[in-house]
Amino acid sequence: MKGILAAIALSLAVTPAALAQTKELVVAAFGGAYTDAIKKNVATFEKENGVTVTFVPASGADGLAKAMAREVDVIHADMAWAYRGEAQGAFEKLDPAIVTNLSTLYPKARFSDYGVVTNFGQYGIAYNPKEVSPAPTSWLDLWDPQYAGAVTTAGFDAANIELLVLMAKLNGGSEDNIDPGFAKMAELGKQITVFYSQHPQLLDLFRNGEVVMARWLRGRVDWARKQGVELGFAVPKEGAIGLVSTVHVVKDRPNKELAMKFVNYLLSETSQKTYASDLGYTPARAGLDLTGIDVPYGEDVVGSLLIADWKKIVPQMDAWKERWEKEVVAR
Amino acid sequence: MKRPATILLLPSVTILGAFFVLPLIWILILSFLGSSPTGEVVGEFTLGNYARFLTDSYYLTDLLWRTIRLAAVATLFSVLVGYVGALLIVRADPAAQRWMILLVMLPLWVNLVVRTLALMVVLGRTGPLNQLLVGLGIADRPLQLLYNETAVVIGMIQVAVPFVVMAIYGVLQSIPRQLEHAAMTVGATPLAAFRRVTLPLSVPGILAGSVLAFGINIESFVVPILLGGGRVRFMSVAAYETATVSNNLPFAATIGIILLVVAMALLGLYQWAVRSAGRAAPALQAG
Numbered sequence: 001m002k003g004i005l006a007a008i009a010l011s012l013a014v015t016p017a018a019l020a021q022t023k024e025l026v027v028a029a030f031g032g033a034y035t036d037a038i039k040k041n042v043a044t045f046e047k048e049n050g051v052t053v054t055f056v057p058a059s060g061a062d063g064l065a066k067a068m069a070r071e072v073d074v075i076h077a078d079m080a081w082a083y084r085g086e087a088q089g090a091f092e093k094l095d096p097a098i099v100t101n102l103s104t105l106y107p108k109a110r111f112s113d114y115g116v117v118t119n120f121g122q123y124g125i126a127y128n129p130k131e132v133s134p135a136p137t138s139w140l141d142l143w144d145p146q147y148a149g150a151v152t153t154a155g156f157d158a159a160n161i162e163l164l165v166l167m168a169k170l171n172g173g174s175e176d177n178i179d180p181g182f183a184k185m186a187e188l189g190k191q192i193t194v195f196y197s198q199h200p201q202l203l204d205l206f207r208n209g210e211v212v213m214a215r216w217l218r219g220r221v222d223w224a225r226k227q228g229v230e231l232g233f234a235v236p237k238e239g240a241i242g243l244v245s246t247v248h249v250v251k252d253r254p255n256k257e258l259a260m261k262f263v264n265y266l267l268s269e270t271s272q273k274t275y276a277s278d279l280g281y282t283p284a285r286a287g288l289d290l291t292g293i294d295v296p297y298g299e300d301v302v303g304s305l306l307i308a309d310w311k312k313i314v315p316q317m318d319a320w321k322e323r324w325e326k327e328v329v330a331r
Numbered sequence: 332m333k334r335p336a337t338i339l340l341l342p343s344v345t346i347l348g349a350f351f352v353l354p355l356i357w358i359l360i361l362s363f364l365g366s367s368p369t370g371e372v373v374g375e376f377t378l379g380n381y382a383r384f385l386t387d388s389y390y391l392t393d394l395l396w397r398t399i400r401l402a403a404v405a406t407l408f409s410v411l412v413g414y415v416g417a418l419l420i421v422r423a424d425p426a427a428q429r430w431m432i433l434l435v436m437l438p439l440w441v442n443l444v445v446r447t448l449a450l451m452v453v454l455g456r457t458g459p460l461n462q463l464l465v466g467l468g469i470a471d472r473p474l475q476l477l478y479n480e481t482a483v484v485i486g487m488i489q490v491a492v493p494f495v496v497m498a499i500y501g502v503l504q505s506i507p508r509q510l511e512h513a514a515m516t517v518g519a520t521p522l523a524a525f526r527r528v529t530l531p532l533s534v535p536g537i538l539a540g541s542v543l544a545f546g547i548n549i550e551s552f553v554v555p556i557l558l559g560g561g562r563v564r565f566m567s568v569a570a571y572e573t574a575t576v577s578n579n580l581p582f583a584a585t586i587g588i589i590l591l592v593v594a595m596a597l598l599g600l601y602q603w604a605v606r607s608a609g610r611a612a613p614a615l616q617a618g
Contacts, residue, residue, distance in 0.1 A: 061574060061578065088371055154561075155561050156572075156576060193475075193478065194562075195560060196561070201557075208455065209456075315368030317578065318366070318579045318582070321573075321576055329561065
């Protein structure tokens, strides 16, 4: 059904002149503002390569399913889905001869041969400066009994998996020995009244004073301030937790080279700057001039981000999710 | 079977078959397959998914039992609220009835997420309900009405009531008012007339309404996510997260199949119980 609709939409959109030579590249992205930012300069790429780029909103399970069905040429993902896709043989190896911009990236961006990080977000601690003093300096401040009941974090998402691994590492464990991490997170679970599921919900919790401290994304804290909620943002001394957007070329699709070129376009100076200016994310490319853009940037910023070894985490996620529900969420 | 009937049935059978029965069969098959650590479905028959669910008290009590319990409580209240509503509508004059029915249907035209978000405003710390409670001196400070089981039950009642009203309204309308009047002429109080005449006759409506409400509530998804504050675990949400976070599709399918089978079994049992109680009741009254 979707295929038919898409075909009708396409046949209506393609003009006879374009029909003669235009190739199509289908890109799955996160949608909304994210897709808008990628789209911003895509006309140049389309003209240079004689291609039409179509964006479909898909990520996570949906994105990988589309990749496995060979319905898209390029997909966006996060670390978990990146390694799942790699293990399931969904992606091509990126060719450094075509994706020449690979050499300009910070080392953290090149986590695998089968994909690349295009930009980073920072998770830190958002806090109400009237209620929390002194300002938090460590992730462990979320455990402060003084604020029990008024702290929050999300459910079992990527950033909480990073926090879990960090707690394991701080207590003698690692990705391979997660028990100390769960013991610590279980303590945090007891101090949490509500696990937030959407950003507007957390904004409301801060606004009503139900929450005074939370694990949150830097860009979202800026957004909350614009909504009139006074919030501080602290980067803990252990490091901010990295939110990553990865990009991958899907295997066995007709326009492999074009797809590689598109990845290269995402890593170009223009696109990388747009991630910072339009989305507030830290570019993965080194050596950019970001004067006038209020985004943390540089070797130190990217280098200090907490990003665990997801190749080890992915096979354990089913079991960890179950443990999270039993040990952290359950009272 | 006559030919025209068969032809007329064809579109609905095709649509249901292709988009409902076939996927459901696939889900059933999937629930008996394994999953690799990185999420590929392994094509070997296994009972492991069912064993994982049925031997773990977390899945049985925290997930399955909670889902059944909350859905049942919400159904009970939906039927109480819905019955009163339907009775009021039936007893109103015909012109008003049309408007009242429209009002009952109105929420169904609004997206469920929007309706639930509106409920979050109503139940919130600074929401109208808390302001009323504090204003009337019933509570001395705003109560935690959101993000717990009660909030989820209230959300489910809100979803189910219109369906219950419609189901009961239809049946109440078909009961002649004269029956109650006749009971009262032979000495029944209005309450007794309702209890002994109207209520037993409206059992089919209650049955239909409660089956609808339970069916809707037990598969609730948006409501527990938004109103449960991450702590009120629900079968449908667990199935979704098992697929999208844990990436274990066969186990997600298993959760779905168990929910389906349990819901159908409970509804079957319930209908059987109400029917047999209905058959027994007249005999008791005669005796």
